[in-house]
Amino acid sequence: MFDLNRLRVMKVVDKGPVPLPPLDGNYTPDKVGPLRTDLKPLEIVQPEGPSFTINGHEINWQKWKIRFGFTSREGLVLHTVSYLDKDELRPILYRASLSEMVVPYGDPTAPVNRNNAFDAGEYGIGALANALELGCDCLGEIKYFSANLVDGEGNAIVIKNAVCLHEEDFGILWKHTDWRTGQVEVRRSRRLVLSSISTVGNYEYGFFWYFYQDGTIQFEVKLTGILHTQALEPGERVPYGNLIAPQLVAAHHQHFFNVRMDMMIDGVGNSIYEVNTSSMPPGPDNPYENGFIPVSTQLTTETEAVRDMDIRSSRYWKIVNPGKKNHVGDPVGYKLFPGENAFPFASDNSSLIKRAGFLKHHLWCTPYRAEEKYASGDYPNQHAGGAGLSSWVQLNSVTSVTHFSFGAAA
Structure with a gap:
């Protein structure tokens, strides 16, 4: 030492x-x-x-328009990602990057x-x-x-x-x-x-x-x-x-990655929902007992929106703009597919979990605050712990920005 x-x-x-x-x-x-x-x-x-064209750090390809940057800490950073739908340029992401690893x-x-x-x-x-x-x-x-x-x-x-x-x-x-x-x-x-x-x-x-x-x-x-x-x-x-x-x-050992996605689907004012699939109860509407339905629940506050994957209910999350409807009358949105994942095996009392509390859950949602970029806080090196997402959500504000953690064990 x-x-x-x-x-x-x-x-x-x-x-x-x-x-x-x-x-x-x-x-x-x-x-x-x-x-x-x-x-x-x-x-x-x-x-x-x-097939792509480039103007500085702006990329146009097919219907996509993407701006990107690069920082010492995060590496690649996406900015103002949009999709051209007929004659309308529709925003999707305001900013997205690797928040912590x-x-x-x-x-x-x-x-x-x-x-x-x-x-x-x-x-x-x-x-x-x-x-x-x-x-x-x-x-x-x-x-x-x-x-x-x-x-x-x-x-x-x-x-x-x-x-x-x-x-x-x-x-x-x-x-x-x-x-x-x-x-x-x-x-x-x-x-x-x-x-x-x-x-x-x-x-x-x-x-x-x-x-x-x-x-x-x-x-x-x-x-x-x-x-x-x-x-x-x-x-x-x-x-x-x-x-x-x-x-x-x-x-x-394990490898964990947290990605911060500042969503802007057709503008600001996005909401997030959790979707769980459940079996229908037996009865006249389900005589053969084979029915199952997805159930959407809005996550309205930061503490509500600290969530984990669940393969038993095929759980996923969707970010929607309630102010704009699609052609069938539902709010427009994007679906978040979790993919492979893991939980940490270190104790909550370990220095690791104290400094990287975000590892304890897969999904965290916070409202946009420019200073809240990094899942473990600004200075995780030798930090006593408690900074970052685990402390931000204690404000329990209305949700917006999405942090998604994913990891693997080796």
């Missing part, structure tokens, strides 16, 4: 000598031999160029028990962005954007090719075969991809915003890199990690 303020070593953890694992674990081609050669080339060709380890022994990295709030996902390369990180007709940031001493720096923009074929969007006439109709799907990749120590994180032709927006994080490992005595095993090679253990 090192005190950066006093520049003094405060504590040394020495578990004694452990023999080196017998395998070297090198992964570079010069160490592992030639890579696979049995795949023939797959070319992605757009002879007329890409935490990687807690499950090894209770020193020094790994202190490994609870806040990769956004402590290190800065944007500051650790890769300089991307054509043909390696992205394929096809690519447009790159550099990130203009500052280092820890306030000096201007440029990360070349920090953001990648390209199109991808995404298989079938819609298909139907009329078995009466034999007529077949197929519409292929194409999506626009806005992405960046950051290296945080031993891990790489790829952040991908996808925009689809049917109006869907998707955020995906791809995890890669190498494992954080420790040497063990011959024949030794530990319950809090997996033996991945002789005398080499990788500790169990």
Whole structure:
């Protein structure tokens, strides 16, 4: 343990000598031999160029209009995302970004028990962005954007090719075969991809915003890199990690991401509803007892809108604008699909949960406040805890902005 303020070593953890694992674990081609050669080339060709147009940091593609930025802490940030519906440009998102990212380890022994990295709030996902390369990180007709940031001493720096923009074929969007006439109709799907990749120590994180032709927006994080490992005595095993090679253990850990989405569906004044599907009671309206219905409940305050996933009721959430109706008379809105997720395994009394209280729930909704951007507060590094979403919702104001947390265990 090192005190950066006093520049003094405060504590040394020495578990004694452990023999080196017998395998070297090198992964570079010069160490592992030639890579696979049995795949023939797959070319992605757009002879007329890409379908998007760019004006500075504004992108126009299909019906989409997207502005984006890049910060040291969050990395990619979306601004004023809109969709052109006939002659009307309809707003969807005012701002969206990675709010926080935490990687807690499950090894209770020193020094790994202190490994609870806040990769956004402590290190800065944007500051650790890769300089991307054509043909390696992205394929096809690519447009790159550099990130203009500052280092820890306030000096201007440029990360070349920090953001990648390209199109991808995404298989079938819609298909139907009329078995009466034999007529077949197929519409292929194409999506626009806005992405960046950051290296945080031993891990790489790829952040991908996808925009689809049917109006869907998707955020995906791809995890890669190498494992954080420790040497063990011959024949030794530990319950809090997996033996991945002789005398080499990788500790169990989790990766959590929180995304802040400031929704603006057809303007301000959006509301959020939770939708749970329930079985209909038996009776005259359900004689075969097979009926089930979705039940929508408005979440009106911040404490009401601290929610968790529930696969038993196929739970999802929808953000609607009650002031504007669609063609069947219902309020226009967007549906939030939760996808894969997890809960933390650390105790509520742990330093991790005190500093990252947002991990305890999947959905948090707060009204727009410009200063409330980061799920763990402005300064999570060595913070005593209690900042961020878990404290903001205590105001119990009317809901609006949506924070969605998702995680995985490894």
